[in-house]
Amino acid sequence: MTTHSETGSVFQSRKFTDFAPIKESLISRRLNASFILAPLAMKLVEDGVPIRIVYLGHRDGTALMVGKDSLIREFPDLRGKTVAIPNRFSNQNLLMHRMMKRWGMAPDSITLIEVPPPEHPTALRAGSVDGYIVGEPFAALSEVKGFGRPLYYTKDMWPNFISCVLVVRKETIDEERALVQELVDGIAKSGKWLDQNLEHRMDAAQIVGKHVNFQDPELLKFVLSKPPDRVKYSNLGPLRADFDEIMELALEVGVLKRRLEFEEYVDTSFVAPVERIDWGFDELPRPTAGDPGQ
Amino acid sequence: MKLKVLIGALVWTLLVSLAHVQLNVGWVTLTEVVREWFGRKRAVLEIGYLPVT
Numbered sequence: 001m002t003t004h005s006e007t008g009s010v011f012q013s014r015k016f017t018d019f020a021p022i023k024e025s026l027i028s029r030r031l032n033a034s035f036i037l038a039p040l041a042m043k044l045v046e047d048g049v050p051i052r053i054v055y056l057g058h059r060d061g062t063a064l065m066v067g068k069d070s071l072i073r074e075f076p077d078l079r080g081k082t083v084a085i086p087n088r089f090s091n092q093n094l095l096m097h098r099m100m101k102r103w104g105m106a107p108d109s110i111t112l113i114e115v116p117p118p119e120h121p122t123a124l125r126a127g128s129v130d131g132y133i134v135g136e137p138f139a140a141l142s143e144v145k146g147f148g149r150p151l152y153y154t155k156d157m158w159p160n161f162i163s164c165v166l167v168v169r170k171e172t173i174d175e176e177r178a179l180v181q182e183l184v185d186g187i188a189k190s191g192k193w194l195d196q197n198l199e200h201r202m203d204a205a206q207i208v209g210k211h212v213n214f215q216d217p218e219l220l221k222f223v224l225s226k227p228p229d230r231v232k233y234s235n236l237g238p239l240r241a242d243f244d245e246i247m248e249l250a251l252e253v254g255v256l257k258r259r260l261e262f263e264e265y266v267d268t269s270f271v272a273p274v275e276r277i278d279w280g281f282d283e284l285p286r287p288t289a290g291d292p293g294q
Numbered sequence: 295m296k297l298k299v300l301i302g303a304l305v306w307t308l309l310v311s312l313a314h315v316q317l318n319v320g321w322v323t324l325t326e327v328v329r330e331w332f333g334r335k336r337a338v339l340e341i342g343y344l345p346v347t
Contacts, residue, residue, distance in 0.1 A: 009337045015345060022342045034342035061346075117346055135346035164346065172339070179337045213345040 009179050011186075015213070018116040019087050026051060026169065032176075033168040033183070038243070039250050040089035041167045045265040046256055050170035052267040053238055055184050057164035058191075061223075061231030062092060062154040063139035066131040067124060068147050075152070076103050081130035084115040084123050092133045094249040095158055107253075124148055135163050136223040136231055137215060144219055155229055162242055173267060184270040191233030198225055237271035 014031065016022045019040060025031040027049055035057045036044075044051055064083075066072045072081070085093045096112055115123050120132040121142040131151065132139075142148020154161035166187065168180055193200050201224040209217030223230060240262050250256040315324055329335055 009339070012338055012340045014340060014342050016342055017344065019344065022344070025342055030340070031342045032339045035344065036342075117344060135344075138346065164344075176337055176339065179339050183339060183341070215345060 009182060011183060013212075017118055019089075026167070029169065031169075032172040033166060033180070035164045035166055037087055037090040038162050038165045038246055039091060039094060039255055040087060041165055042247070042250060042256060042260060042265055043089045044167075045260060046258065051167040051265075052170060052173060053165045053243075053265055054168050054173070054180065054267050054270045055166040055187055056162055056236040056238060057166060057187075059160045059162065059232045059235060060153065060155045060229070061136045062095075062133060062161060062163050063136070063150045063230075064131060064133045064152045064157070065120075065124065065139050065142055065148045066151045068142075068149045070130065070149075072131065072151060075099050076105065078131060079105060079109045082111040082113060082128075084120050084129045084132035084134070085112050086117045086120075086134050087114055089255055091161065091163055091246060092135075093255070094246065094253060095154065095161070096133060097253045098249060099157060121145070121148065137219050140223045140226075140230075141219060144222055153230060160232075160235070160242070162246070165238065168267075181270055181272070185272060188236060188272065191236055194224075194233045198228060201225060201228070238266050238268060240266075 014025075016025075019036060022031070022034050022036055023040065023044065026034055026036075026044065038053070041051065041053050066078075072078060083096065085096065087093070093112060096110065097107060100107060100109060113129065115129070115132065117134045117138050120129075120134045120138050123129045124132055124142055125145075125147050139148075139150065143150060154163075166184070173180055194204055202221055205220035205224055206217045209215045209220045213220075243262055243266060247256070247259060251259060315321060326336065
């Protein structure tokens with residue numbers, strides 16, 4: 001639990017290991033808000049769940065991984081292979097179809113199977129898939145452990161790729177506007193701070209790895225620095241052009257049944273003009289030379 | 295003698311209550327309940343996430 005401000009608001013984060021239980025918690029109102037896959041958010045709106053996308057979690061930060069010693073060198077080599085995706089309603093699924101179309105491959109030329117993100121590296125290591133496409137740090141995990149290799153980063157396949165978005169239940173938007181604004185501003189500020197320099201990213205990896213996600217900080221440092229544009233935390237306001245492209249692909253692939261208007265599933269009113277946000281950051285004290293505590 | 299018994303009972307009740315809060319309720323929950331009594335309930339937003347980027 002994080003006491004986020006002097007006004008007494010509390011942001012309570014709940015960690016999940018798959019998107020299905022997040023979806024159920026959103027529907028049953030056990031969650032006010034969540035980071036979920038963009039097409040899944042659209043699907044929930046299509047099904048009548050009262051949620052809106054208010055912000056993005058990050059841009060890029062997904063990689064298509066294959067076995068370190070596999071003979072797969074470019075996308076067409078995946079023909080006839082099995083690739084894990086995080087969810088049918090994920091942009092990773094849409095991206096695979098987008099790539100198949102680009103390379104003139106039939107939509108069923110690669111077998112795509114749904115696997116919860118934390119299990120992707122294990123599936124590759126066990127040989128049950130030939131590759132996987134998922135958000136970090138699960139993509140980098142197989143690379144760091146020495147049995148996986150990135151075939152493509154999303155920045156090379158679909159620049160400024162959107163994976164997870166922040167959705168908020170409609171009644172929370174209506175009843176707790178100030179709180180939602182505080183959350184969105186906080187994400188914007190954190191993103192700007194992260195993208196300021198590599199030192200900030202290393203601090204974040206240390207803190208988040210140790211105290212929030214309980215993941216190896218060294219793995220997170222790798223993700224946030226090799227290369228530094230592997231994942232980006234700037235320009236997180238939801239843009240119509242990006243979502244129109246996702247909508248077209250989702251209809252084409254068949255994960256959505258009807259075309260939704262941008263305003264039906266996105267609320268851009270929380271995207272603050274840059275000049276309105278107080279960008280003052282609380283800096284951590286830096287170790288000095290000879291400091292025995294560091 | 296009656297006073298001693300009364301003080302003893304009060305101290306015992308206080309200790310048992312403190313142990314109950316510590317072991318069963320939690321100080322954070324108690325603080326929230328007290329804040330609610332005084333009309334200063336904090337706004338809480340529950341946010342789900344997966345530990346991915």
